[in-house]
Amino acid sequence: xxxxxxxxxxxxxxxxxxxxxxxxxxxxxxxxxxxxxxxxxxxxxxxxxxxxxxxxxxxxxxxxxxxxxxxxxxxxxxxxxxxxxxxxxxxxxxxxxxxxxxxxxxxxxxxxxxxxxxxxxxxxxxxxxxxxxxxxxxxxxxxxxxxxxxxxxxxxxxxxxxxxxxxxxxxxxxxxxxxxxxxxxxxxxxxxxxxxxxxxxxxxxxxxxxxxxxxxxxxxxxxxxxxxxxxxxxxxxxxxxxxxxxxxxxxxxxxxxxxxxxxxxxxxxxxxxxxxxxxxxxxxxxxxxxxxxxxxxxxxxxxxxxxxxxxxxxxxxxxxxxxxxxxxxxxxxxxxxxxxxxxxxxxxxxxxxxxxxxxxxxxxxxxxxxxxxxxxxxxxxxxxxxxxxxxxxxxxxxxxxxxxxxxxxxxxxxxxxxxxxxxxxxxxxxxxxxxxxxxxxxxxxxxxxxxxxxxxxxxxxxxxxxxxxxxx
Amino acid sequence: xxxxxxxxxxxxxxxxxxxxxxxxxxxxxxxxxxxxxxxxxxxxxxxxxxxxxxxxxxxxxxxxxxxxxxxxxxxxxxxxxxxxxxxxxxxxxxxxxxxxxxxxxxxxxxxxxxxxxxxxxxxxxxxxxxxxxxxxxxxxxxxxxxxxxxxxxxxxxxxxxxxxxxxxxxxxxxxxxxxxxxxxxxxxxxxxxxxxxxxxxxxxxxxxxxxxxxxxxxxxxxxxxxxxxxxxxxxxxxxxxxxxxxx
Ligand code: SF4
Numbered sequence: 001x002x003x004x005x006x007x008x009x010x011x012x013x014x015x016x017x018x019x020x021x022x023x024x025x026x027x028x029x030x031x032x033x034x035x036x037x038x039x040x041x042x043x044x045x046x047x048x049x050x051x052x053x054x055x056x057x058x059x060x061x062x063x064x065x066x067x068x069x070x071x072x073x074x075x076x077x078x079x080x081x082x083x084x085x086x087x088x089x090x091x092x093x094x095x096x097x098x099x100x101x102x103x104x105x106x107x108x109x110x111x112x113x114x115x116x117x118x119x120x121x122x123x124x125x126x127x128x129x130x131x132x133x134x135x136x137x138x139x140x141x142x143x144x145x146x147x148x149x150x151x152x153x154x155x156x157x158x159x160x161x162x163x164x165x166x167x168x169x170x171x172x173x174x175x176x177x178x179x180x181x182x183x184x185x186x187x188x189x190x191x192x193x194x195x196x197x198x199x200x201x202x203x204x205x206x207x208x209x210x211x212x213x214x215x216x217x218x219x220x221x222x223x224x225x226x227x228x229x230x231x232x233x234x235x236x237x238x239x240x241x242x243x244x245x246x247x248x249x250x251x252x253x254x255x256x257x258x259x260x261x262x263x264x265x266x267x268x269x270x271x272x273x274x275x276x277x278x279x280x281x282x283x284x285x286x287x288x289x290x291x292x293x294x295x296x297x298x299x300x301x302x303x304x305x306x307x308x309x310x311x312x313x314x315x316x317x318x319x320x321x322x323x324x325x326x327x328x329x330x331x332x333x334x335x336x337x338x339x340x341x342x343x344x345x346x347x348x349x350x351x352x353x354x355x356x357x358x359x360x361x362x363x364x365x366x367x368x369x370x371x372x373x374x375x376x377x378x379x380x381x382x383x384x385x386x387x388x389x390x391x392x393x394x395x396x397x398x399x400x401x402x403x404x405x406x407x408x409x410x411x412x413x414x415x416x417x418x419x420x421x422x423x424x425x426x427x428x429x430x431x432x433x434x435x436x437x438x439x440x441x442x443x444x445x446x447x448x449x450x451x452x453x454x455x456x457x458x459x460x461x462x463x464x465x466x467x468x469x470x471x472x
Numbered sequence: 473x474x475x476x477x478x479x480x481x482x483x484x485x486x487x488x489x490x491x492x493x494x495x496x497x498x499x500x501x502x503x504x505x506x507x508x509x510x511x512x513x514x515x516x517x518x519x520x521x522x523x524x525x526x527x528x529x530x531x532x533x534x535x536x537x538x539x540x541x542x543x544x545x546x547x548x549x550x551x552x553x554x555x556x557x558x559x560x561x562x563x564x565x566x567x568x569x570x571x572x573x574x575x576x577x578x579x580x581x582x583x584x585x586x587x588x589x590x591x592x593x594x595x596x597x598x599x600x601x602x603x604x605x606x607x608x609x610x611x612x613x614x615x616x617x618x619x620x621x622x623x624x625x626x627x628x629x630x631x632x633x634x635x636x637x638x639x640x641x642x643x644x645x646x647x648x649x650x651x652x653x654x655x656x657x658x659x660x661x662x663x664x665x666x667x668x669x670x671x672x673x674x675x676x677x678x679x680x681x682x683x684x685x686x687x688x689x690x691x692x693x694x695x696x697x698x699x700x701x702x703x704x705x706x707x708x709x710x711x712x713x714x715x716x717x718x719x
Contacts, residue, residue, distance in 0.1 A: 064487075066487065222689055227703055241483070303489035
């Protein structure tokens with residue numbers, strides 16, 4: 001249906017999503033609900049604003065000494081009996097994990113939701129190597145059965161109805177089940193419980209990693225994160241290098257705002273602090289613990305234009321408030337990370353060329369920056385990205401020429417005034433209801449946009465006569 | 473394969489290119505975590521009833537159930553009552569020493585099939601398998617709790633010998649016992665206690681996992697309909713024992 005298919009252009013993907021009546025309705029309901037829950041959570045939490053500032057500062061402080069914190073993390077993980085691996089590229093990350101899986105003799109790998117493993121396309125690689133990856137987050141499980149990709153960072157299956165899910169379970173699991181969330185969840189619980197007990201390998205991401213203690217932190221609501229880190233014999237955690245935080249005290253600052261931003265909960269149901277493999281005296285727990293540190297374009301941004309995007313906690317708040325995401329949903333973006341932050345992360349991972357259309361899939365309204373728990377200035381970076389895309393001559397030539405000319409005009413006041421008076425005359429045939437709805441040669445641009453008409457009197461003229469205007 | 477040295481060197485090289493960064497510092501940590509944690513305990517020696525009330529409210533908000541009993545012995549009939557109402561009989565629990573007393577005989581007398589977990593690891597693979605099957609088949613899991621965070625209604629459980637991870641995870645009904653020494657008011661206070669545990673170093677009693685549990689397992693992945701017990705327990709019961717275990 002509205003699956004990510006990058007072979008067709010972004011505009012067509014977006015068009016298709018906007019014609020999908022069910023998707024439109026699901027998006028509106030989901031994002032509206034998340035916005036309300038988030039607002040309520042922060043309304044009852046006056047210290048929230050201060051904590052957001054603190055969290056932002058911690059992220060910045062960590063990046064300023066990232067080498068030191070990562071070394072500390074590595075030393076502590078190794079002290080606790082874990083092994084650390086370093087992956088510069090997705091290929092390297094996949095090779096490392098496949099190697100661990102082979103040595104463990106794994107046939108089934110249970111996974112808890114992880115954007116990092118989505119990003120490196122791990123499942124395809126596991127399958128090709130004869131290892132069955134099983135997504136255990138309910139939403140991800142549904143998506144995996146349907147051979148689709150997540151449409152929202154924290155609610156991967158919001159684009160599917162319970163009826164579609166019931167049909168899917170019947171087809172893929174050979175079990176008939178009522179189209180009722182409770183019954184569907186129960187069926188999935190049973191299916192997945194068996195996999196947890198059977199799997200040799202557990203694969204997770206990491207929401208945070210604490211340098212001072214060597215702790216990998218997983219946040220889930222379902223409990224699959226706990227299953228995956230407790231039952232299989234080997235646990236592999238994959239994390240982007242930016243996820244490290246200095247101390248447990250810092251961790252608590254993030255925990256206090258993460259769930260509120262994501263789902264409006266005060267805290268997610270399970271926050272699991274994993275400190276290495278099973279210890280002496282413990283009845284259960286993995287014999288081996290591996291941490292894969294992932295670069296994949298992140299390190300280059302330490303001094304790059306997208307540095308601030310490295311603060312991201314993946315809470316999804318910026319998706320919910322984005323007027324573009326709310327219209328087109330996650331699949332139309334065509335990459336692992338959707339929404340406004342997704343555009344920046346896609347540019348980080350795949351280079352600016354990958355977002356020549358997407359860089360414009362934002363109204364720059366600033367709602368994302370307001371909602372972001374760590375106040376990432378997404379619009380600023382989008383504008384920079386647009387300029388970069390433009391400098392690399394990826395934008396259409398008409399657009400480049402018009403903006404060049406416009407920029408030239410803006411720096412010449414006399415000419416600008418003249419152009420305004422000429423424009424006022426020339427616009428007449430095109431103005432309807434106070435706006436220019438279509439312009440010859442610019443059909444593509446005005447198809448989705450109205451241009452405000454040139455005012456009858458310019459601001460400068462009004463300013464000059466300000467004293468003469470009636471006061472209100 | 474990228475080595476640690478190469479990886480860190482690349483990071484350092486990129487860090488060297490940055491300029492004009494804003495001044496920034498991480499959160500201020502307690503200088504002496506143990507003393508700071510003690511200070512919190514002392515303050516709460518007077519304020520604990522308010523903290524307990526807040527904990528109850530928040531726990532109920534997230535779908536948990538709260539009980540209060542005068543002594544540990546009186547927790548047994550509460551546990552048996554929870555089991556009876558749900559038609560459940562099989563219970564697995566942390567080892568008696570980790571809960572503060574042995575409830576197994578009392579629970580057995582009340583008609584439950586109750587089994588305590590061994591005090592440490594088990595050498596025989598067959599025995600480990602048997603125990604896992606036992607836990608997987610149990611309907612009720614009985615544990616202690618090392619912290620109860622009032623602000624969020626959260627129970628914090630450290631794993632370790634006699635306190636296996638699966639007791640609070642595989643059974644459908646999780647029942648946790650705690651007393652006022654576990655109470656803290658906020659996440660920030662919980663952070664101080666975590667720092668003090670860390671400062672204590674790795675003791676014999678430590679396992680590799682610390683779990684924060686805030687209500688029953690939940691999902692809203694199907695049409696945003698809240699559903700409980702997707703992987704973890706579908707019910708969480710917290711029993712407050714007035715008489716602290718250590719006297
Ligand atoms: S950019 Fe901010 S709001 Fe968006 S997912 Fe990341 S942390 Fe959340």
